[in-house]
Amino acid sequence: xxxxxxxxxxxxxxTGGIAAYKxxxxxxxxxxxxxxxxxxxxxxAHRFVTAESLSVVSENAVFTDFFNDExxxxxxxxxxxxxxxxxxxxxATATTLGKMVNGISDNLLLxxxxxxxxxxxxxxxxxxxxxxxxxxxxxxxxxxxxxxxIIPADTGELASGLSGQGRMPEPESLFRIVxxxxxxxxxxxxxxxxxxxxxxxxxxxxPVRFIGNHSSGKMGFALAEAxxxxxxxxxxxxxxxxxxxxxxxxxxxxxxxxxxREACISLFEKTDIAxxxxxxxxxxxEIQAEQKIKKTENSISIQLVKNPDILAEMGAQKKxxxxxxxxxxxxxxxMEFAKEKLERKNLxxxxxxxxxxxxxxxxxxxxxxxIISKSGEISHLPTKTKKEVAKDIASFIVKYRTKA
Numbered sequence: 418x419x420x421x422x423x424x425x426x427x428x429x430x431x432t433g434g435i436a437a438y439k440x441x442x443x444x445x446x447x448x449x450x451x452x453x454x455x456x457x458x459x460x461x462a463h464r465f466v467t468a469e470s471l472s473v474v475s476e477n478a479v480f481t482d483f484f485n486d487e488x489x490x491x492x493x494x495x496x497x498x499x500x501x502x503x504x505x506x507x508x509a510t511a512t513t514l515g516k517m518v519n520g521i522s523d524n525l526l527l528x529x530x531x532x533x534x535x536x537x538x539x540x541x542x543x544x545x546x547x548x549x550x551x552x553x554x555x556x557x558x559x560x561x562x563x564x565x566x567i568i569p570a571d572t573g574e575l576a577s578g579l580s581g582q583g584r585m586p587e588p589e590s591l592f593r594i595v596x597x598x599x600x601x602x603x604x605x606x607x608x609x610x611x612x613x614x615x616x617x618x619x620x621x622x623x624p625v626r627f628i629g630n631h632s633s634g635k636m637g638f639a640l641a642e643a644x645x646x647x648x649x650x651x652x653x654x655x656x657x658x659x660x661x662x663x664x665x666x667x668x669x670x671x672x673x674x675x676x677x678r679e680a681c682i683s684l685f686e687k688t689d690i691a692x693x694x695x696x697x698x699x700x701x702x703e704i705q706a707e708q709k710i711k712k713t714e715n716s717i718s719i720q721l722v723k724n725p726d727i728l729a730e731m732g733a734q735k736k737x738x739x740x741x742x743x744x745x746x747x748x749x750x751x752m753e754f755a756k757e758k759l760e761r762k763n764l765x766x767x768x769x770x771x772x773x774x775x776x777x778x779x780x781x782x783x784x785x786x787x788i789i790s791k792s793g794e795i796s797h798l799p800t801k802t803k804k805e806v807a808k809d810i811a812s813f814i815v816k817y818r819t820k821a
Contacts, residue, residue, distance in 0.1 A: 422450055422451070422452065422595070422596040422599040422600060423450060423451030423452065424451055424452070424453070425452045425453070425502045425503065425599055426452070426453045426455070426500060426501045426502045426503075427447055427452050427453065427454050427455070427501060427502070427503055427504075427505060427595065428455050428457065428497065428500065428501035428503070428504040428505070428529070428533070428535075429443075429444065429447075429454055429455065429456045429457070429475075429504075429505055429506075429507070430456075430457045430458075430459075430504065430505065430506035430507070430509075430513075430526045430529075430530070431456060431457070431458045431459070431462040431466065431471070431506075431507070431508070431526075432458075432459045432461065432462050432506065432508060432509060432510045432512070432513045432526070433459055433460075433461025433462045433464060433465060433510055433512075434462075434465065434508035434509075434510045434542045434543065434585070435465055435508075435542075435576045436465075436507070436508035436542040436584070436585035437462050437465035437466040437508055438465055438466055439508075439585060439587065439588050440456075440466055440471065440507065440508075440588075441466065441470050441471060441474050442588035443507070443588035443591050443592060444456070444471060444474040444475050445474050445588075446588055446589065446592040447592060447595065448474065448475065448476070450592070450596060452595075453477075454475040454476075454477065455475065455477050455480075455497070455500065455501070456468075456471045456472070456475050456477065456479045456480070457479070457480050457481070457497070457525055457526045457529060458471070458479055458480070458481045458526070459481070459513065459524050459526050459527075460481060460524065461510075462481075463481070468481065480492045480497070480525055481524075481525060482525060483525055483528075492525060494525060494528040494529040494532050495532050497525075497529045497532070498529045498530070498531070498532025498533040498534065499532070499533075499534060501533070501535050502535055502599070503535055503536050503537075503538065503595060503598065503599075504529075504530065504533050504535055504536070504537045504538070505537075505538045505539075505540070505591070505595060506526070506530070506537070506538070506539045506540070507538075507539070507540035507542070507568075507585060507591060508540060508541070508542030508543075508585045509539040509540055509541045509542065510541075510542070510543060511541075511543050511547055511550075511552075511553050511556075513526070513527070514539065514541060514553065514556050514557065514560065515552075515556055517530060517539075517560060517565070518556045518559050518560050518563070536564075536566060536598070537564070537565050537566065538565070538566040538567075538568055538594065538595070538598075539560065539565055539566070539567060539568065540568040540570075540585050540586060540591060541553075541557065541567070541568075541570050541583075541585075542570060542583065542584065542585035543570075543583050544575055544576070544577045544579065544583055545575060545577075545579050545580075545581035545582060545583045546579075547583070548570055548581075548582055548583040549581075549582070568586060568591070568594060569582075570582050570583050570584055570585065570586070571584040571585070571586050571587075571590075572584065603648075604646075604647050604648025605647050605648065605815045606644060606647040606648045606649035606690075606815065607648035607649075608648070609648075609649045609650070609689040609690060610649065610650050610652070610687055610688050610689050610690075611644045611649040611650065611651045611652070611688065611689065611690045611691070611692070612651075612652050612654070612681065612684050612685060612688040612690070612691040612692070613637055613640050613641050613644065613651060613652070613653050613654070613691075613692045613693075613694060614637060614653075614654045614655070614677065614681065614692070614693050614694055614695035614697075614727075615632075615634040615636070615637020615638055615640075615641070615653060615654070615655040615656070615658065615694055615695050616632050616633070616634030616637060616655045616656035616657060616658040616660075616695055616696070617629050617630045617631070617632040617634075617656045617657065617658075617695070617696050617697075617698070618656045618671070618672065618673050618674045618676075618677055618695070618696075618697050618698045618724075619656065619657055619672050619673060619698075620673055620674065620698045620700070620701035620702060620724075621672075621673065621701075621702065621705045622702050622705065622706065622710070622719060623705065623706035623707075623708065623709050623710045624706075624707070624708065624709055625709050626709075626710070628698055628700070628701065628702065628721075629657075629698065630696050630698065632656070632658075632695070632696035633658060633659075633660075634655055634656065634658035634660050634695075635660065635781075635782065635803050636694050636744075636784060636803050636806070636807065637653065637655065637692075637694040637695060638653070638655075638658075638660050638662070638663065639803045639804045639806070639807035640692055640694060640807045640810065640811070641653045641662065641663050641666045642663040642666075642804070642807065643804070643807040643808045643810070643811040644690075644692075644811055645663055645664075645665050645666055647811055647815070649689075649690070650667075651663075651665070651666045651667065652666075652667045652668075652669070652684055652688075653666050653667065653668045653669070654668075654669045654671060654677055654680045654681055654684070654695070655668060655669070655670055655671070655695070656670075656671060656672065656677065656695055656696075656697075657670070657672060673698075673701065674697045674698050674701060674724040674725070674727070675701070675724070675725070677695060677697060677727060678724075678725050678727045678730070681693075681727055681731065682727075682730065682731070685731050685734065685739075686734075688739065689738065689739060689740065690739070690740045690742070690814060690818075691731060691739065691740070691741050691742065692742040692810070692814075693727065693728050693731070693741075693742065693743050693744060694744050694768075696746070697724065697727060698724055699723065699724055700721035700722065700723055700724060701721065701722060701724050702719050702720070702721060702722075703719075703720040703721065703722045704720065726762070728741075728743050728762050728764070729761070729762045729763075732762040732763030732764060733763065735763060740765045740766075740814060740817065740818055741763070741764050741765050742764065742765060742766050742767065742768065742810075742814065743758060743759070743762060743764045743766075743767045743768070744767065744768045744769075744770075745758050745767055745768070745769045745770075746770055746771075746772065747769065747770075747771055747772070748771070748772045751769055751770075751771045752769065752787070752789075755767050755769035755787075755789060756789060759789060759791060760791075764791065765790065765791055765817065766788060766789060766790040766791065766813070766814070766817065767788075767789050768786050768787075768788055768789075768810060769786060769787045769788075769789060770784055770785060770786045770787075771785075781803075782802055782803060783800050783801060783802055783803065784800070784801065784802075784803050784806045785798065785799065785800040785801075786798050786806055786810075788809075788810060788813050790813075790817055796809075796813060
């Protein structure tokens, strides 16, 4: 799906059916919506609608032949096939449909169809007995298998005087089908604000040394990308990593746990969903030397003090509309420790992974996690790429908020 119908390029194929008289009205609607329209006609289509009328409403020359004898130019079917965002053939006669399914290219329209790389829609139009004939039904089914979008014929009075299915939909209906294709449906997290933390923190010992961990930030950055794709406004607070923030994500880079706390607490009040995926250092040096500590003694003692528990502080401040998600990386008693952390820190859910799982945790492009909600629901996921895991976590959170 695309985001807007305006400024889209539509290649409109017209074949030799009586319903071709409706096409100028469709072109007017497409143009009014800001789309660019290029019309191709089969030779038989000229019996039912003039190229002059379609040229006027489309504001483009109409092509039927491979060569223009007057100008000596070639209507390049390859370029025409690569040009549009969408190709619509209407009316699509039984003859044209049959040629399409069998790859027969005996006119410019069909040759261009075989060169097209865009989505192709067809609006079949024919008499009742033709439309329901097994050969036509089989053709439409096979075209659909090949990826062609079939617009069902309307039911009503037909040119033969019979009444039944076979009428080409009215221009307004065809326009709506084209416009809807380019209109993106609402995303599940549109309008919501999401805070995500990622990476390690570095706790300074002196100007050149620090206490840190092996977190790469890949999981948090993948989460930022996944939630942006769902329509959320994402703010990423990251420790020192070598990753580039995903497009559209507001990013604050920090070094220490204290800096991460300051950034998160200031953002949390206006956040709907917070996912704390960073590996925050539990302790920091009590005294940070202003100059490099020289190697003079056989041993050295560094007094450590506890860092603030950012997740617990946010859990204490959490409002009813907010969803707070923590991460737990454990080496043993994984499920027990994760459930205890979930309850103690007033979380809505926790994502647990183990250092004992192969290719899971720091540094890897893959992860194996279990997602536990405060309602007791547990989802055990197999080893996947971190981008796939991020999508699963996002989906779990969307479902959780829907039930809440």
